[in-house]
Amino acid sequence: MDLEAIPGVGAKTAERLAELDDPERALREGDVAAIARAPGISEGRAARIARGAIRRDHDDPGGFLGTDRASELYREALSLLQARTVTDYAARRLETIYPSATESRIEEVRAFATAAMDRDPDPAVRDALAGVEPLDAPGDVRIRDRCLATGDAETYARAQEAIPEVSVELVDDARKLSELARGYATVIALDEDFTGVEVDGDVRVEPSALENPAEVVPERVLTFFARNRDSLRAAATVAQQADIEVDCDLDALADALDQLDDDGQVRGDEELDRLTTAVDDLDAAVSTAESVANDRLREAIEERDVTIEGADLLTLVERGAGVDSLLGRELADEYADAVAAARDHLVDALQLRDTERIARQTFPDEPTFPVERDESVVSRLREELTAARDRRATRRKRELAGELSDARPAAEELVDAALDLDVELAIARFARDFDCTMPTLSADPGFEIEGGRSPLLDVPFEAVEPVDYGVDGVTLLSGVNSGGKTSTLDLVALMVLLAHMGLPVPAAEARVERLAELHYHAKTQGTLDAGAFESTLREFGGLVTGVGDEDDETAASARKLVLVDELESITEPGASAKIMAGILEALDERGATAVFVSHLAREIRAAADFDVQVDGIQAVGLEDGELRVNRSPVKGELARSTPELIVEKLAEDGDEQSKAFYRRLLAKFE
Numbered sequence: 001m002d003l004e005a006i007p008g009v010g011a012k013t014a015e016r017l018a019e020l021d022d023p024e025r026a027l028r029e030g031d032v033a034a035i036a037r038a039p040g041i042s043e044g045r046a047a048r049i050a051r052g053a054i055r056r057d058h059d060d061p062g063g064f065l066g067t068d069r070a071s072e073l074y075r076e077a078l079s080l081l082q083a084r085t086v087t088d089y090a091a092r093r094l095e096t097i098y099p100s101a102t103e104s105r106i107e108e109v110r111a112f113a114t115a116a117m118d119r120d121p122d123p124a125v126r127d128a129l130a131g132v133e134p135l136d137a138p139g140d141v142r143i144r145d146r147c148l149a150t151g152d153a154e155t156y157a158r159a160q161e162a163i164p165e166v167s168v169e170l171v172d173d174a175r176k177l178s179e180l181a182r183g184y185a186t187v188i189a190l191d192e193d194f195t196g197v198e199v200d201g202d203v204r205v206e207p208s209a210l211e212n213p214a215e216v217v218p219e220r221v222l223t224f225f226a227r228n229r230d231s232l233r234a235a236a237t238v239a240q241q242a243d244i245e246v247d248c249d250l251d252a253l254a255d256a257l258d259q260l261d262d263d264g265q266v267r268g269d270e271e272l273d274r275l276t277t278a279v280d281d282l283d284a285a286v287s288t289a290e291s292v293a294n295d296r297l298r299e300a301i302e303e304r305d306v307t308i309e310g311a312d313l314l315t316l317v318e319r320g321a322g323v324d325s326l327l328g329r330e331l332a333d334e335y336a337d338a339v340a341a342a343r344d345h346l347v348d349a350l351q352l353r354d355t356e357r358i359a360r361q362t363f364p365d366e367p368t369f370p371v372e373r374d375e376s377v378v379s380r381l382r383e384e385l386t387a388a389r390d391r392r393a394t395r396r397k398r399e400l401a402g403e404l405s406d407a408r409p410a411a412e413e414l415v416d417a418a419l420d421l422d423v424e425l426a427i428a429r430f431a432r433d434f435d436c437t438m439p440t441l442s443a444d445p446g447f448e449i450e451g452g453r454s455p456l457l458d459v460p461f462e463a464v465e466p467v468d469y470g471v472d473g474v475t476l477l478s479g480v481n482s483g484g485k486t487s488t489l490d491l492v493a494l495m496v497l498l499a500h501m502g503l504p505v506p507a508a509e510a511r512v513e514r515l516a517e518l519h520y521h522a523k524t525q526g527t528l529d530a531g532a533f534e535s536t537l538r539e540f541g542g543l544v545t546g547v548g549d550e551d552d553e554t555a556a557s558a559r560k561l562v563l564v565d566e567l568e569s570i571t572e573p574g575a576s577a578k579i580m581a582g583i584l585e586a587l588d589e590r591g592a593t594a595v596f597v598s599h600l601a602r603e604i605r606a607a608a609d610f611d612v613q614v615d616g617i618q619a620v621g622l623e624d625g626e627l628r629v630n631r632s633p634v635k636g637e638l639a640r641s642t643p644e645l646i647v648e649k650l651a652e653d654g655d656e657q658s659k660a661f662y663r664r665l666l667a668k669f670e
């Protein structure tokens with residue numbers, strides 16, 4: 001795969017991505033977490049790269065988000081979804097879902113989201129997901145008791161590549177091989193030529209070793225499973241709870257994981273435990289055995305009256321014999337009993353089997369007092385036990401690694417399935433929390449929303465009133481102060497963004513025109529200075545000339561939705577009404593769909609040379625000094641302003657004289 005072909009990936013980034021284990025997979029699957037593991041690639045950048053790879057696959061020119069406000073709303077929509085994930089992975093993965101103009105991309109996500117909406121966001125699955133993390137392939141395993149040996153430069157390079165955990169040594173003769181055998185517990189010679197070479201030590205000739213790395217370094221697969229044990233167990237629980245189909249024998253996996261401890265050592269093997277404990281407890285057991293013998297002997301001596309003939313005593317003294325000879329002569333049986341007890345203790349305490357014969361030699365047959373261990377026997381015993389322990393550990397490691405290495409792809413799939421489920425469940429929760437439906441995307445111009453409820457409002461979602469609104473063509477949206485004009489634009493933009501992301505929308509029903517770009521201009525804070533005003537006008541100039549190209553071939557790609565909030569605030573009211581009228585005329589000529597929120601609808605309509613559609617968010621009355629508003633814009637109705645409503649209310653109350661005054665005022669509004 002040519003990484004530089006991905007939009008936004010240059011030579012340097014391509015080099016960094018190439019350092020990943022499997023960059024193609026990560027990019028193909030939009031695995032943002034894996035991409036972010038490349039050196040110097042942040043998560044934000046990884047998400048952009050993943051989106052770039054998707055765009056390339058779908059021939060998507062990008063650029064749907066035409067303005068800052070459009071981008072801001074996209075991020076807000078994404079945050080609503082991300083807040084419903086459990087794993088970081090799923091949150092990052094969601095960032096690969098972006099608004100696109102390309103049908104194949106939208107359809108891809110729609111299919112995924114439609115299936116996701118059928119998922120049951122079960123709290124038990126959610127809890128289990130908390131423990132699932134992407135699998136970590138440990139790259140830091142170093143094995144120092146084994147080495148590979150070859151006389152061939154090419155095999156040397158292949159060996160370094162295939163089994164980086166052990167060192168690879170170049171050897172050209174038996175002498176070199178035997179030197180290696182002195183430094184390493186095991187040497188694996190890779191060349192057939194070494195067959196039959198007589199060398200001391202554990203030297204094996206295994207020309208096919210590179211094809212079976214798990215046999216050379218069972219630690220590789222064991223460390224992988226040990227490090228990822230928690231995540232694998234959690235993923236297995238997710239699969240069971242959510243009843244998802246995985247090609248993995250979950251019971252066998254659980255059994256195998258139970259046999260591993262945190263650092264990849266085999267546990268739960270009785271024989272290995274016995275040998276390990278014997279090595280660890282050897283010194284202590286020998287000391288106790290010594291005490292057993294001495295205590296017995298001391299007791300026996302204390303209890304005995306030793307009678308010795310004077311002549312015998314003389315002979316012994318003349319021969320220079322010590323008290324030991326006396327012991328041998330007088331207390332031979334007691335000594336034998338004491339030593340037998342010590343030997344039994346040692347054998348029993350350490351549960352010795354194969355090494356019992358050696359262990360029994362730890363205490364000498366010749367009587368001495370106090371009884372003392374033979375250090376050279378203890379050392380031999382230690383060596384034998386250590387070697388037996390290591391042999392057992394290696395054998396069990398190989399066996400377990402053999403079982404597990406076949407299970408690795410299934411285990412990886414299991415975790416992937418759990419993590420992907422988290423993405424699906426986030427979409428399912430989003431759809432449930434905000435009463436969503438799948439929108440219709442069509443070539444018909446404009447949009448039509450029924451019962452749309454924005455989750456981005458500053459009121460709890462339950463309190464959001466549903467909005468019906470449809471626009472086809474160029475429209476002015478008027479309305480009372482704080483009636484919900486900006487909120488309506490936000491709602492339309494959100495529907496358009498979610499629909500083009502391939503996701504469900506918070507509405508009872510929605511149809512959206514398939515667009516190439518969304519241009520949403522937020523309200524400007526205050527009048528602009530001359531420079532800023534000029535650049536804003538230029539921006540609109542560029543926008544207007546780029547909309548709805550009449551050329552058939554480019555018409556679809558030029559479809560833009562233009563949403564503008566109170567552009568009048570950029571300059572003085574008279575001028576801005578004229579400017580807005582001009583922009584609307586140009587957009588109308590190009591067959592664009594646009595919604596302009598404005599308090600100057602009347603003035604703009606008067607200045608425009610075509611019949612501008614004006615919709616209104618109406619107040620339905622005043623209640624305790626508060627406006628009651630119909631949040632759904634009424635088509636073709638210029639909304640009455642708040643002052644007009646108040647004057648109207650005053651014109652109906654009070655005495656005749658004041659009523660007459662307010663009626664006069666009211667007439668001015670018509």
Ligand SMILES: Nc1ncnc2c1ncn2[C@@H]1O[C@H](COP(=O)(O)OP(=O)(O)OP(=O)(O)O)[C@@H](O)[C@H]1O
Binds near residue numbers: 457467631
């Ligand atoms: N559909 C709705 N359901 C419930 N509350 C809403 C809805 N739409 C708007 N509101 C409430 O009305 C407030 C004002 O809305 P918004 O800012 O959109 O009005 P506006 O007409 O743009 O105001 P302005 O005249 O100041 O520009 C919102 O902050 C929100 O609390």
